[in-house]
Amino acid sequence: MLKVVVSCDAVIERDYYIECLETVLGVIGDNVELYTLVHRQGQVLGPVEQRKIHSTFLSRFVKSWEDLVDKSHLVHGAARGLFIPCSVDLVVNISRGFSQEIKMCDDTYLFTYFVEDINAIKKKSSFKEFFFKAFTRTKQRKYLKRANTLWSNEEVVLKEFPSATQVTPAIALKDYKILPEGMFKRDYFLINCEPLTNSDVYKIIDIYGDKKFKFIGKHDHLGQYATKYPELFFGDRCSGELAPLLAGTKYLIDTTDKFPHFSLKALSCGRPVLTNGNKFLPFGVGVHELPADYLALRYPVQVGIPDEDPKKRHGVSANYEMVKFKHIFLKEFNKISEVIEAKKASQQAQSNDGRCEA
Known part of the structure; x- marks a missing residue:
């Protein structure tokens, strides 16, 4: 033995x-x-x-x-x-x-x-x-x-x-599934706040404040904004709460250079993600480049997502x-x-x- x-x-x-x-x-x-x-x-x-x-x-x-x-x-x-x-x-x-x-x-x-x-x-x-x-x-x-x-x-x-x-x-990823399209309005987007600074969050709230969105992930490092705008911060919750939120989003913005677990969960739900490049998750089906000026301008940047089969996005996550x-x-x-x-x-x-x- x-x-x-x-x-x-x-x-x-x-x-x-x-x-x-x-x-x-x-x-x-x-x-x-x-x-x-x-x-x-x-x-x-x-x-x-x-x-x-x-x-x-x-x-x-x-x-x-x-x-x-x-x-x-x-x-x-x-x-x-x-x-x-x-x-x-x-x-x-x-x-x-x-x-x-x-x-x-x-x-x-x-x-x-x-x-x-x-x-x-x-x-x-x-x-x-x-x-x-x-x-x-x-x-x-x-x-x-x-x-x-x-x-x-x-x-x-x-x-x-x-x-x-x-x-x-x-x-x-077993809890993150593609749900019927008719269940959702697709009227909001999500942002992983874990890699963001206070300055980034200030700009996002200032530029996109009239849009419907939420920050997901741990936000201890963003205390002043999480306290001031609690309705915008979903937090780091269990799969039972996070999976439906991801399944219903228009897209996820994820700028982490660490292992992109939120991106993979979104893809597993059949939803697209926008990144600025991540060594673990190359651009391709379901993974698209975030416009470089999305925080540089004083007005919201239009994000274009190509039509894709949600099952193909899910297939990308299956490799992980x-x-x-x-x-x-x-x-x-x-x-x-x-x-x-x-x-x-x-x-x-x-x-x-x-x-x-x-």
Whole structure:
């Protein structure tokens, strides 16, 4: 029987990364232990919390992914202080840029799925932060070389590691369905507010204030506007509330450069999205370029959406469905397990032969 553990960057909030982690844990088994740099106990309800979790001192003061990126200069020390025992046969690492550094024995098989590099997401930084980002990236690449099997969707990683397999990040979309057209007036549009600044929100409200729209997503960073215009902020709600809203929208504006989970949910409902370019979701059916001047002018910019089959838009999102990822991972996990079992059997046979000769 193989001893398998899972490692990850952080258990902070419920998002697509946690859904991926839950899928992996479900395939491996209920009792598998989890090693993570950050664990906000009680913040992520569900299967992840129902197991033994080992974490580092970063758990005491890292409250968000943004905090983790800001404190990336502490990651190396924290990761080397968290040790996975040599009795473990296989480590399944789900990384957003940091957790492949968690200390383990050289003989332990390492499978790393480098989902995305959050340390590379564009943001203004001081010289000190820029220096530590470069240091972190150097360490990141060093420990990626340690992986026996490497998956990623990052173009830079795939180019640097030719043996890596390209695997698209996944998200659970089963609740996001195409609903009958007659149910909706299509008299509003939605905007993902998570990547927006206070200045962006001010301009949108000023320019589009007489239009019918809502901001969706977490808005803690937009406190003054969320308080002043509560009717415009839908928030980050469960699929039961979000799915009907997305299914009824004319379109979604989503300018995130992170994994575009809101865009994929909208596409799954058969609705179009407007972006300014996202590495995870190229332009094509259902995904259209946002006019560059939509915030530059003092009047609303007309948005043209071509006629498209909602089912084809839904088909784009199906490439990112968690069920598909689960099938791919299960197949790879079984293959790796067979390799490790065969190696252990061979080592045991050689050991027995040695004792017989003695």
